[in-house]
Amino acid sequence: MKKEFILYPIVGLLSLLFMYAAIAKTMDYGFFVSEMSKSPLLMKYDKQWLAPGVLGVEFLIVALLSFAGTRQSGLFLSFFVMLLFTLYLSTLYFFYTNIPCSCGGILGKMSYPTHIIFNAVFTLLAAAGVMLYKTNNAK
Template structure:
């Protein structure tokens, strides 16, 4: 049963990060533009940060594909989702009219829905970490 749960978690996280990364990459100039509008990222070079975000998302998907690297992928996914949740929450509660640079349907979600969505995936990633620790 645990193996099936881990498989479902792998599929969900892989779909999320593949979808998000592909949509950002497909409209890379918009992704950069939206990142540039974030008051939390003004100190960072977007031309450096954007490829790191995309690379990390694709890396998680690749690491999830192999049983030997899944635990690392779950940890990385948990960290990334927790950071994205904190980032979106900060934007929502302390700033106004800041576009989300997530792309696709994710970027069109209202902030409260997107934050809840991210928290759900943070919990899913955490479950992956816990279940892979018991292997």
């Protein structure tokens, strides 16, 4: 079976996830920044830079995944960001009691265990995409 039949759906799912997350946060930007401000792990960071930075990275991932020449970078960045988000959520869930969620839309409605599993699955998908892309283009 050709690796593209697995790689393209992975790229599509990652693009959809990051586009949805970025748009949902942008549409309710005030809530996004407010919830981010309540996070015990992010309190010391300036939200005026962090919030747009998060959105910028999410939109950047979508752009990178959209073009063949930048797809590998998009897959690497997707993996790194999903791993970071998964570790962030896991740390909040296991070590803190007051755990706000700044994710927008449906993602923000998930329970923390469900959200952690969801993120872990997408982290694994991104890792698989990186590996498939490398082996597919190693010729």
